[in-house]
Amino acid sequence: MRTNIRKFREEMGLTQQELANIVDVTRQTIIALERGKYNPSLILAYKITLALKKKYIEEVFEIEN
């Protein structure tokens, strides 16, 4: 899964730790998500989308073929 977490996070001026605190996960999980190494649950994907002030999950997460 590809994500735009890093792009949107940096646009908002958030550090990985700050985003992790907002969505209640560890910084390591944010790193794994940004690298596309971990597929989050729907709840976490939704929380991250809200934290990054985006309307649709598809803006943040893209499924690779």
Added chain:
Amino acid sequence: MIIAKPEWFSRRKYGGWGVNIKTWQGAVYLICVLSILVLIQTLPFWNTTQRLIITGGWLTFLFLDLVDVMWKLKKDERERMHEAIAERNAAWGMMLVLVIGVLIELLYYGLHHKLYVDPFLIGALIIGVIIKAVSNYWLGKHD
């Protein structure tokens, strides 16, 4: 929570089961509980039986405190998944060794025309089967 707080510790990943000290409060806690253990062993006014009972009581309390901390350790979904996979792999490894142990005992005693298997080996396997069945049943009902 009994005494120790979960935020003082982190999950042990590479050295078996239990917790690692994460903050200075965790280190102070460990020093205190070990000091009390040493104190129990060295104080002169208890006889052996009293000392054994008090030591046992204190160790039971520490065990419960540790279980409480492990239960309440905060983990996010990725850490929970990692832990579950690691525990499953560990269970498979232990089960393999238990089964090999049972087979070796059956073979060894069979060669001596006896039928014997260490009950702890069988017990561990049976308990494993029961826990797996109960877990699957519970998960099927609630998840």
